[in-house]
Amino acid sequence: MMGIVALFLTLTANITFFDKATAVYPFAQHIGFIGSLPLVLCGVMLLVIVLLSYRYTLKVVLIFLLLTAAVTAYFTDTYGTVYDVNMLQNALQTDKAESADLFNVNFILRILLLGVLPSVWVAWQKVTFPPIKRSILQRGLTYLVSIGLVVLPILAMSKNYASFFREHKQLRSYTNPATPVYALGKLASIQLKQAQAPKTQIMHATDAVQVSNPTTRKPKLVVLVVGETARGDHVQLNGYNRTTFPQMAATAGVTNFNQVIACGTSTAYSVPCMFSYVGMKDYDVDTANYQENVLDTLHRLKVNILWRDNNSSSKGVTNRLPAADFVDYKTARNNTMCNTNPYGECRDVGMLVGLDDYVKQLANQNTLNQDTLIVLHQMGNHGPAYFKRYDKQFEKFTPVCQSNELAKCDPQSVINAFDNALLATDDFLAKTVNWLDKYDSTHQVAMLYVSDHGESLGENGIYLHGMPYKIAPKAQKHVASMFWAGKHSGIQAVPSNTELTHDAITPTLLKLFDVRAQTVQGKPLFIK
Template identity: 45%
Template sequence: MKFKMTRNQLIVVVALFLVFFDNISFFKHVTQVYDVSIANSGFLLSLGVVLVASITVLLSLFASRYTLKPLAIAFLLLASLTNYFMNTYNVILDDTMIQNAMETNANESLDLVNWNLLGYFFFLGIIPSFLIYRVPILHGSFKQEAWNKAKSIGIALVLIAVMLFAFNRFYTSFFRENKPLRYYTNPTYCLYSAGSYIYNSFYKKEATLKQIGLDATKEEGGTRKLTIVVVGEAARANRFSLNGYERQTNPLLQKEDIINFSNVYSCGTSTAISVPCMFSNLGRQNYSDKEAKSTENVIDVLKHSGVNVLWRDNNSDSKGVALRVEYHDYKISQNNTLCEDECRDEGMLVGLQKYVDAQKGDIVIVLHQMGNHGPAYYKRYPKAFEKFTPVCQTNQVEKCSAEEIGNAYDNAILYTDYFLSKTIAFLKQNDQNFQTSMIYMADHGESLGEKGLYLHGIPYFMAPEEQTHIGALMWFGSQSKERIDVVSLTQRSSQEYSHDNLFHTILGVMGVKTALYDRTKDILTYKHQ
């Protein structure tokens, strides 16, 4: 006789499978707070019951004769992938991480594909999905199905209530003091985050673009200004030898007359948040993705003032910052002449002199690096920069030792050192005709296995310093030094700064006057004010 299941039976089986096989990361983090002991055993067991009941309610609410199997299969496939990323990289799939994933190009996404991921997807996603597809479901009349659904949801809610009441003391601390633990439930939190992302991106009322800095004007007279703003990628401060790191990762920059800022912190822990935030005037405390996308940024203010602006990008894109200025994609070989397995940051400098020569007036150029984009750090630099060995030669960093991961990461920092030194050399060639300046700030940091964390994207309030403490430095040409008080700046270089300062610093170095400019937030000081 062919095996058959009722609708409710299938939902409970799927919920049990998800809790037992796809919530390893959740229970691992729970037991780090609530140790496995006789005193805690009842509570730990109740968490499994509550999670099974919650998934049952969620599936029951949206499952019908026609949606039951597709919905159950979608849950399993999603949970298998979420399970892999949480177990492997110890990341949380919140709305910011989903946004980052949606805004990442195909080539970068391929860096995350490996046999382990495919194994999770096949054994925890494809196989159970195929079994669900094949099993016949017993359906009753509409009235019977409605009653069964109500009964299933009712029993699940009663179970949740009983568990919460029975272990009230534990759940009080669980919900109030250990909120981050909920972020590891799979796939419930990921689904919640996806819903939040979709709502905020597509269903919230779209605001018309708010123009800012329409009063912006340039300083009259004087030598033209040329500033290059380099946006670094995943470059944490404590891997720069400029900041005291024992390895020589900045040999070329140490020969330059640069000012290193050792105490700079990011606005976010992902490119999707940090890049638009660092160019906005919202500040980290007031930042929201929706507000940033509906409000102009410092790039627009520069354009209003008459400054020529160019954005060259060797990362995924500008995250909406450069939508209204000249933009060049340097992830493609048609534009970037230095492409091997992937296109190099150095290629963004090729042909740049031709652009500068063609402009009249002041110029700001933004170069958005590929930098230290993980997890395939070994791809981020030419072989000639493989100074620290052995290196992790795979995107499966969990298979590599801490030394191998660190070596590959440090080699990528070494290549950034080279790229920035070449950028300075380019500016030196133009120092006779311009007040030249370079500002480098990374978008966020990176975890390399510390505390079991890899990559980045942890919610800011719980992010480790490795993901928020970033590399930052500046260089000024001889004519710029006649205007900028470099001595004072050097003395203050160890003070704490953040992405919140960049908006005003760019306006200040370019001499742009606007009511938006806040001199107290400009990192620079000037000899004649």
């Protein structure tokens, strides 16, 4: 039974792996090597199963692997998804509404045929266990067979496998369920260490001071729009041949940053990294919850902070802020723009409703520091159902893919739907600027927009985002970013044609609020 399951998993859960392998090693020139890959993979699978399977764990292990492989292989085959620790964390933090966009009839059928039915077969099998001596002999023989399946082909074609392991490490990322199970084990280990580690808060920018405050100048009113899935090469201001941001392009005072690189390829990784003091080189998503971020510093300096979220959450960024500073706008209870479309989507523009009341409330409180940062976390271009992310008025590019199975749509229709969603973001940003502009005479106003990560739209058979950073295409890392300042803000933004990263966000926010800290490194996006 173990051998049957190992062979079944090898043949049904690794279609993309074999497809990628033959693209690198053409079958006609590497018949022996390509033919040996299923043997090696089956041997690895069998070895893992034997190591984990005993009298009371055999069926549990087999069923777990079958169900896991059915799910992960579907997303790998459909979207080109690669599973590492960051991808699993992102998946676990995805809410119900986002998850629903990924499910369809083909997904259900595949899980039933390749996951549930084989699991039922395993559950119904009658397993007899021989006496101890014979059991040890059988297990030892199985070990030898599995090791032989792995070692012998590698020895026979050592040159091919040396190239495979040294130069094409990314290919191994497509093996199922080996890679997801390994990542799951690694994630569990990390979570265990986190649970056991002392919850000591790591302070940053302890020397931070605000060199000016509203007692000597007009209060600052800054909006930071955290975008979702806006890839940089689809922004018209970056040279894209479509008008995806017409309103922002026509708005006076807008500065575009055309070479901003995200620190991650998923929301769960990038969002906390954007506000971190550590920098993307040393950033660790697993310790981010215990490290102060730039919002903590601004809060300590009495800057008013409001985070409105039309995405899945702040990803831990607001954990140390007062509960009232975070408001969920993915619910009709708070967002008045949730039932204005056929899909029941809560629109990003709903986050602007009521902001006048918030500013008025702060003024009535007569607090010493009236400086305010408002963070608006978009739903933006969250895929794969791009067609749900915008209202009909923004459907400029047609035809559009109206399915979450992007590979089944015409490639151009996928791009059309994605670009239409960018038009909705353009409108949201323009409305945000218009709202801020009303306060230009009473406040120093500014808006910074930066997306969390990019997106793959079918290039090389890859869709969505979340690939391991080292092998992720530029489309998943190059993001949209713009800045606007009011006429009376005193801020001069200088466009940059050099590569910038999310590391610039923290020093930019500090500079916007006249905060100095000798311990903080990094240059802001603009020069004042």
